[in-house]
Amino acid sequence: MSITGGQLRVVAIADADSYVKWAGALLDAVPDIRRQMVLVRTPLTVSTDQEQSALAGTRFTSDDVARVDYTALAGWLSHARPDVVVIAGRGPFVRVVLRQIDRIHPRPVVVTGMPGISIPAQRGALTYRRESDLFVIHSRREARAFDDLAGRLGVDVPVGLATLPFAQPVTPHRTGTDLVFAAQALIPTTTGERRELADILRAAAEASPSRRVVVKLRARPGEQETHFERDSFPDLLRDRPRNLVFSHQPMSAALGRAEGLVTVSSTAAIEAIACGVPVIALDTFGVSKANLNTVFHGSGLFGDADDVIARRFRHPSLAWMDENYFHDPAESTWWSQVEDLVSRRRRGELPERLQPRRRGGALREAWDRKSVLGYEDRTLAGSVAYAIGVPVREALLTARKVRGNRGRESWSDPTTDITITPALRQDPMLRRRPVRT
Structure with missing residues (x-):
């Protein structure tokens, strides 16, 4: 209307x-x-x-x-x-x-x-x-x-x-030669898996020395991204071939020079598909809710380390595309x-969906604010809430790990597209002060 x-x-x-x-x-x-x-x-x-x-x-x-x-x-x-x-x-x-x-x-x-x-x-x-x-x-x-x-x-x-x-669908304007890897802060999770992925990228570069492997990053040194990254790829790939490079340009620009895109579960795969760039959804670390890659079931995009090294990219099925993005x-x-x-x-016909008063009152509100604003929150209430809340938060997270995320509609249930159990990972409460440019 x-x-x-x-x-x-x-x-x-x-x-x-x-x-x-x-x-x-x-x-x-x-x-x-x-x-x-x-x-x-x-x-x-x-x-x-x-x-x-x-x-x-x-x-x-x-x-x-x-x-x-x-x-x-x-x-x-x-x-x-x-x-x-x-x-x-x-x-x-x-x-x-x-x-x-x-x-x-x-x-x-x-x-x-x-x-x-x-x-x-x-x-x-x-x-x-x-x-x-x-x-x-x-x-x-x-x-x-x-x-x-x-x-x-x-x-x-x-x-x-x-x-x-x-x-949005875009007609590729040229034939690209780059293998573009969309790095993610959370996936893979463990240090060992991230090192293995770095080794796969290194092997792909060594297998085709005349073509680049481009690791597309979200943040420069000193900058922050949405999720906290441990074991960054610049650290894991200090020893690398000359044709393995890092990029901070927009993903759209990286895809303009791409032969194909590799990811575990990044939304960059959807951007690539829209541009007609083929994809490998890497399944080396498993296909699970925890890896955020069950969305690619039925797409025909899954491939392993050998596919990445050989650059055997693929396009998704039309039926999958219609249901997914x-x-x-x-x-x-x-x-x-x-x-x-x-x-x-x-017209006054839409009720305002105001937040209800949360259990814990002003102290809980101060905690919520401090957890988001970090050092930008300079209130005494925020400092008090942080001092009280951190031990409570750690105890709750420990109990969650002990209890696990099991049962129907949980992270371990492969039969559904939902999780009613809490998030598997928590970012650090406070981040370092980033560089502002």
């Missing part, structure tokens, strides 16, 4: 690199709106270089992006008076930003979402975003999974289907749902 009364003003609120990229591309695909982005200062906030890379190819310019402290966010939004905000960040970030939005009158329509492949549908992904007016996902399969998860958890969050915004764009209803929500809000 159309909205009367001029262009809608839409503000994306983000911090980390993958979410800045997602929000920028998502809003860039919507015509006839006034779009802005505000970056909240947290330990994960993108550097200027990361911002430019994440927003490359969109209509966002530096003038469209503001950087604000968390405590100034409500005031900034009250002055901007957006019709819609898109909160683009990890679950804890969404929760603390929603507290600021609850202070705004009139309250904008709140949209949240996931920045890429979201199979399995995870408990935290939904529960942290339960007070949003619309939750955006990017495939029919994800829609079914999150509907199933919401029903099992008793969470009422409207789901909107979008086309993955940075995976390449549905007909006409089925993507998220923006029409947003327009309807704005109209209902203006």
Whole structure:
């Protein structure tokens, strides 16, 4: 439906690199709106270089992006008076930003979402975003999974289907020769597996010395990315052939020179498919929810180390594509749902989905804030909550490891696309202060 009364003003609120990229591309695909982005200062906030890379190819310019402290966010939004905000960040970030939005009158329509492949549908992904007016996902399969998860958890969050915004079909303009590897912070998990993967990449470079192996990284030294990385590939590949190189350019640029892409489970595989670049989804470390690669079942993309070294890339099946990220764009209803929500809000027919008071009161709110803002939170309450909460958090994580994630709909259950048990991994509570450029 159309909205009367001029262009809608839409503000994306983000911090980390993958979410800045997602929000920028998502809003860039919507015509006839006034779009802005505000970056909240947290330990994960993108550097200027990361911002430019994440927003490359969109209509966002530096003038469209503001950087604000968390405590100034409500005031900034009250002055901007957006019709819609898109909160683009990890679950804890969404929760603390929603507290600021609850202070705004009139309250904008709140949209949240996931920045890429979201199979399995995870408990935290939904529960942290339960007070949003619309939750955006990017495939029919994800829609079914999150509907199933919401029903099992008793969470009422409207789901909107979008086309993955940075995976639009593109006709390759040249024949590439690079093997592009999309590095991930979390996958593989162990030091041994990451060393084995580094050895595979080294062997691929040695097998074809006239062609490059390009390790596409998300962060330069001193920068942060969405998830904390242990055993980085620059460290693991200090001893490498001359044709094995690192790149920080946008993925779209890397794919322009690619013969094929290798990943374990990165959303970069979807970007590559959209560009007509063949893929190997590496299954050397297993296919499991824990490796976030069960989404590739039935795609025909799985391959092992020998396939990578021999560069035996492959294209996915059409049936898999239709269910996973390449549905007909006409089925993507998220923006029409947003327009309807704005109209209902203006007519006073849309209840505000305010956050309830959480158990633990002010101390719990201080903990939530400190866990997201880190050193950017300088309050006494945050310091007290951190001192009290860290031992409690460690005890809970230890108990979770002992109890495990077993049973139906857990991380170990291969028969479903959902997990109702908590996340397997937790990033460090506090990160080092990154370099700001």
